[in-house]
Amino acid sequence: MPEAVRHVVCRLEEIPDPGARGFSLPGARFPDEYFLVHWYGAVYAYHNVCPHAGRFLNWKPDAFLTRDLSLIMCSGHGALFEPASGQCVAGPCVGHALESLPAAVEDGEVVVYAAEPEEIKKLDF
Numbered sequence: 001m002p003e004a005v006r007h008v009v010c011r012l013e014e015i016p017d018p019g020a021r022g023f024s025l026p027g028a029r030f031p032d033e034y035f036l037v038h039w040y041g042a043v044y045a046y047h048n049v050c051p052h053a054g055r056f057l058n059w060k061p062d063a064f065l066t067r068d069l070s071l072i073m074c075s076g077h078g079a080l081f082e083p084a085s086g087q088c089v090a091g092p093c094v095g096h097a098l099e100s101l102p103a104a105v106e107d108g109e110v111v112v113y114a115a116e117p118e119e120i121k122k123l124d125f
């Protein structure tokens with residue numbers, strides 16, 4: 001299993017609280033393959049893949065939360081997820097959850113720990 005690598009994403013104050021922000025990691029196939037949720041002082045990181053049909057959740061950059069900022073919402077078919085757990089609480093994938101990444105705030109920076117994608121390993125010369 002590949003070793004997790006520390007990635008600095010941004011400073012915590014760059015994300016409203018509550019709020020969300022898409023981001024990519026080196027070797028990502030698409031922009032914003034992941035997203036952060038800043039949630040009442042805590043931060044969570046998820047893969048930007050809906051467990052219902054595998055779509056990106058957001059419909060425009062950083063648009064991951066409901067209008068009232070209370071839940072994560074998938075723009076595909078409206079599934080709703082709890083920000084702190086990633087559990088689907090309404091919609092077509094109740095009982096499933098977003099895939100999370102380890103995330104932390106270190107000296108004001110949001111960091112995530114993720115394995116290097118296999119694609120990077122294959123291109124390593």
Ligand code: FES
Nearest residue numbers: 050052074076077
């Ligand atoms: S793809 Fe997210 S609810 Fe259907």
